[in-house]
Structure formats: structure tokens, C-alpha cells
Amino acid sequence: MTDPLVIFDLLLALSIVALAVASLSVRDLFAMIVLFIVFGLLSALAWVRLSAPDVALAEAAIGTGVTGALLLKTLHHLRFVAGGQGLRAGSGGTSMAPAAPVPVPVPVGVILANAAFCGLITLGLAVAFLGAPSAGPGFDALVADAMPDSGVAHPVTGVLLNFRAYDTLMEVVVLLAAVVAVWQIERGLSDAPAPVMGEVWQGFARLALPAIVVIGTYLLWVGAEAPGGAFQGGAVLAAVGLLLLLTRAYVPRPAHRGIARGAFVLGTAAFALVALLVASGGRVAFEYPLEHAKTLILLIEGMVTLSIAVTLAALFHGREPVALPKGGRDDT
Amino acid sequence: MTPDLIYGLTGIAVFGIGLVGALCVQERLRRVLALKLCSVGAGFVLVVGAWREPPEMPDPVPHALVITGIVVMVSATAVALALIRRLQTLEATDER
Numbered sequence: 001m002t003d004p005l006v007i008f009d010l011l012l013a014l015s016i017v018a019l020a021v022a023s024l025s026v027r028d029l030f031a032m033i034v035l036f037i038v039f040g041l042l043s044a045l046a047w048v049r050l051s052a053p054d055v056a057l058a059e060a061a062i063g064t065g066v067t068g069a070l071l072l073k074t075l076h077h078l079r080f081v082a083g084g085q086g087l088r089a090g091s092g093g094t095s096m097a098p099a100a101p102v103p104v105p106v107p108v109g110v111i112l113a114n115a116a117f118c119g120l121i122t123l124g125l126a127v128a129f130l131g132a133p134s135a136g137p138g139f140d141a142l143v144a145d146a147m148p149d150s151g152v153a154h155p156v157t158g159v160l161l162n163f164r165a166y167d168t169l170m171e172v173v174v175l176l177a178a179v180v181a182v183w184q185i186e187r188g189l190s191d192a193p194a195p196v197m198g199e200v201w202q203g204f205a206r207l208a209l210p211a212i213v214v215i216g217t218y219l220l221w222v223g224a225e226a227p228g229g230a231f232q233g234g235a236v237l238a239a240v241g242l243l244l245l246l247t248r249a250y251v252p253r254p255a256h257r258g259i260a261r262g263a264f265v266l267g268t269a270a271f272a273l274v275a276l277l278v279a280s281g282g283r284v285a286f287e288y289p290l291e292h293a294k295t296l297i298l299l300i301e302g303m304v305t306l307s308i309a310v311t312l313a314a315l316f317h318g319r320e321p322v323a324l325p326k327g328g329r330d331d332t
Numbered sequence: 333m334t335p336d337l338i339y340g341l342t343g344i345a346v347f348g349i350g351l352v353g354a355l356c357v358q359e360r361l362r363r364v365l366a367l368k369l370c371s372v373g374a375g376f377v378l379v380v381g382a383w384r385e386p387p388e389m390p391d392p393v394p395h396a397l398v399i400t401g402i403v404v405m406v407s408a409t410a411v412a413l414a415l416i417r418r419l420q421t422l423e424a425t426d427e428r
Contacts, residue, residue, distance in 0.1 A: 058399045
């Protein structure tokens with residue numbers, strides 16, 4: 001009964017919880033983000049232990065990698081804005097002095113009541129979890145029965161792109177909506193200079209870029225039979241975009257906006273077109289004909305991967321590339 | 333002590349920590365991060381629900397749901413962070 005892996009599980013679980021607490025309580029915002037990245041990678045490890053390698057890959061690449069990059073970029077921007085003003089209050093020594101006109105302090109009682117409320121909810125969830133039947137009937141038998149009709153050999157890919165393809169289509173639409181929203185929010189705002197990596201990193205990028213491209217494409221291709229797929233591959237390819245942006249090997253120009261927009265829409269459009277084409281043949285949308293199922297799924301995945309890579313890189317870059325005069329703000 | 337019990341409780345604990353952070357912390361960046369912690373906690377519980385005793389394959393449907401959730405969460409985070417950047421810049425120009 002004393003499985004050595006149980007000790008590993010316990011240690012991993014403890015460190016995950018400790019890192020979650022630490023990332024929320026550490027003072028320095030940079031340290032907070034770094035702790036969060038470690039937390040995300042350890043959660044990915046825990047999901048590998050729960051035999052969910054697809055989820056672990058997605059969490060490591062998107063949930064931790066891309067989110068961490070987004071957080072660091074925002075921190076860079078906030079520090080630039082706060083530092084450029086020269087009127088930081090310096091209260092409490094926080095690295096991001098809230099520049100709000102009146103930082104209203106919340107009474108301690110309210111915070112304690114909130115915390116007690118959250119504790120109650122968590123306790124209730126824990127009781128519900130412990131009282132739940134251990135292994136309820138899932139969808140695994142249904143999926144296993146239907147797998148021969150899906151055109152791919154890996155169950156998670158089959159579910160994502162065949163059985164529950166509407167979910168995945170909507171997910172791509174959400175990503176598209178996010179990039180539209182970010183471009184709108186940041187319109188006319190181009191103060192902070194983009195972060196740049198030093199010279200050593202330029203050499204690193206030259207070495208790493210081809211490897212990342214190969215890994216991302218491999219993840220996409222292998223998704224049909226093994227853990228991997230469009231989202232994981234897309235996120236890895238987005239890292240190429242991030243490195244190119246960070247090393248200034250690629251500088252977004254206003255003229256590239258059309259290409260970028262095309263790439264954002266590509267995944268959604270290809271996905272929807274395939275659904276419509278399939279539906280026009282007297283079938284339900286996404287009921288791929290079996291002989292073409294793998295081709296169609298790979299086609300959709302390829303387009304979606306490209307879209308995801310470009311969209312995630314654009315989300316990192318933030319503002320739309322506009323030919324603004326230097327320091328041109330809305331109202332100065 | 334099986335992995336599902338250990339990691340299920342971990343997930344609920346992480347969710348609770350994130351909830352406290354989202355409601356009780358004032359810094360904006362930290363709040364966004366707390367919400368992200370909540371989503372990871374929820375992902376833990378779903379993945380645990382899909383787990384079966386090792387010889388059997390885990391249930392792929394919750395896995396697909398969690399992957400979808402991760403992508404939706406990164407979209408939401410990106411929009412929230414863009415709002416934070418814009419807000420900070422506007423406040424800085426207001427005070428000038």
C-alpha cells in the first residue's frame with residue numbers, strides 16, 4: 001500500500017498549495033508572476049500524474065507560458081507608466097503604486113467577512129467533493145465506442161474536433177473576440193516601449209527558433225494519435241512570435257495589419273466553412289464523412305493552429321500597430 | 333490515499349485561495365492572477381473527475397473541457413490586462 005508515488009503526490013500537492021498562497025501574498029509583483037509560473041508548471045506536472053497529458057501540455061504552454069508572458073508585459077508597462085510620472089506616492093513600498101486618485105482603504109472587517117465567506121464556500125466544496133460517488137459513469141465508454149467513426153486515434157482530439165466541435169469553434173471565436181477587444185482597448189495608446197531582450201538572447205533566439213517551429217508543428221501533427229493538438233502546437237508556435245517580437249527580429253508595422261487580421265480570422269473561417277460544407281451534403285454540421293474525416297480534422301487543426309499562434313502573439317504585443325507620431329497620446 | 337483524493341483537495345484549496353485573493357486583494361494585477369488560480373483549481377477538480385484507476389483510460393470529455401477552459405481563460409486574462417494597462421495610463425495622464 002505504501003506506494004512511493006503517494007509521497008511524491010503529497011509533496012507536489014503541498015508545494016502547489018504553498019506556491020498559490022505565496023504568489024498571492026508576496027510583496028513584489030515580479031516575484032508574484034515568477035511564483036505563479038512555477039505554480040502553473042507544477043500543476044501541469046500534477047495533471048500528468050492524473051494521466052491527462054493533453055491538459056498538462058495546454059496548461060504549461062498556454063495557461064502558464066503565454067499567461068506569464070502577458071503578465072510580465074503588463075508589469076513592464078505599469079512600471080514604465082508609474083516611473084515616467086515622477087509623482088509616485090511611495091506608500092507601502094509596493095512596486096506598482098496605485099495611481100488612482102483616491103485609493104479607498106477597505107475596512108478590515110469587510111476583508112475578514114469576505115475571507116470567512118470564501119472559506120465557507122471552499123469548505124462546502126470540499127465536503128461535496130469528499131461525499132461525491134467515487135467513480136460515476138462518465139463519457140469514456142461512449143467515446144470509446146464512437147472512436148472508430150472519428151477519423152483520429154486520440155480520444156481527446158476526437159472529442160475536441162469531432163464530437164464536441166461546436167465547443168472548439170466557439171473557443172476559437174472567443175480568442176478572436178479577445179484580440180478584437182484588446183486592439184480596441186489599446187487604440188491610440190502607445191507609450192511604453194516594447195520590452196527588448198539583450199544581445200545574448202538574440203543568439204539564443206537564433207538557436208531556439210528552428211527548434212520551437214519543429215516542436216510546434218510536431219505537436220500539431222501528433223495530435224491525431226497521441227497527446228498534442230492544435231492548441232498546444234499553436235501556443236508553442238506563438239512562442240516563436242514572442243521571441244521574434246522580443247528580439248526585434250520582427251517589428252509590427254501598420255501595413256501588416258491586413259495580414260494579421262486575415263490570420264486572426266483564418267481559423268474560425270476554415271472551421272465554419274468545413275462545417276457548412278459538411279452540412280451542405282445532407283449531414284449534420286461536423287458529421288464528417290468517415291473517409292475524409294482525418295483530412296478535414298487535420299485541415300481545421302492546421303488553420304486553427306496558425307490562427308492561435310498569431311492571435312496569442314498579437315495578444316502579447318497588445319496594441320494594434322499604428323503609425324502614431326512619437327508620444328502621440330489622446331489628450332496631451 | 334489515491335491521486336484523485338490528494339489532487340482533488342489540492343484543487344479545491346487552490347480554488348479557495350484564488351477566491352480569497354479575488355475578493356480581498358486590492359492590486360489589480362494580483363486580482364487577475366487570483367482569478368487565474370480559481371480557474372486552475374476548477375481544472376484540477378474536472379481532471380480528477382476524469383481520472384480512473386490506472387489500467388483504464390481516463391474520460392476524455394472533461395479533458396477537452398479543461399483545454400477549452402484554459403484557452404478561454406487566457407483570452408479573458410489578455411482582455412483584463414489590456415484594461416489594466418489602459419486604466420493605468422489614463423490615471424497617469426489625469427494626474428498630470
